[in-house]
Amino acid sequence: MVVRQLDPDEVDRVFAALADATRRDIVTRVLRREASVTALARSYEMSFAAVQKHVAVLERAHLVTKQRQGREQVVHPDVVTIRAAGRLLDRYEEIWRGRIDRMAEILGDTREGDDS
């Protein structure tokens, strides 16, 4: 499998893009099903222009791509980048490392007198 490597600037752009709740929601929605900017704009309490700006930020981070279909601009997920982007399994690994640290702490707290 070819995994595109991201340089540090790209990684920053990806996570800056994902640091916003609306933009995360847009990525999640288009991962489920491609959507036009118009359809996305209807989902949020903000102007079409504001949603368009969010999409542009995601596009610059290569998290989504936009294609013109007739009069509509349709937003697709860029799964290759989403996967590469964060070396996502690394992030998941970090989640588990955190969990395991907390498990060890709990075991340490309760070793005396609470061991079964």
Place this chain on the structure above:
Amino acid sequence: MTVVDTIKDTDALTLTVVTELDATPERVWRLWSEGEQLGRWWGPPGWPATFPAHDLTPGSESRYYMTGPDGTRAHGWWRVLAVDPPRSIEIQDGFSDADGNPDDALPAAVMRTELTPVDGGTRMTITTRFPDAEAMAQVIAMGMEEGMREAVGQIPALLAEG
């Protein structure tokens, strides 16, 4: 305690984490079987989890929520697929909507945990399997959300460490 090994298989869409804990398998089992213990390690920092009716028996569903620093709740569910105390647990972990109802439109990952006694402790092997690449990206993107509000500044650094 150390993480002994992690095996990332992006083709098979699995992540395996192997760790050794300084406690018996019976004790480690309780980290998974008791809701109170589970709540203390499952959520990311600043997001303790609450499993109000946790029951680690096959077929049961355990709904939970994580409470963020600003009181926001993020809901999820576990479906218990198989248990063999104190040796193995297989759980499906998914997302719920804001009312706490499972959202089956969102992908769920399957986690298999194995506990093996080793000299003076327990070796714990956790394998997470994602149904497909998009599901993997989506699960991780959403799992990131809770930690993100707190930790967004740290993530690029974590990633940079490789």
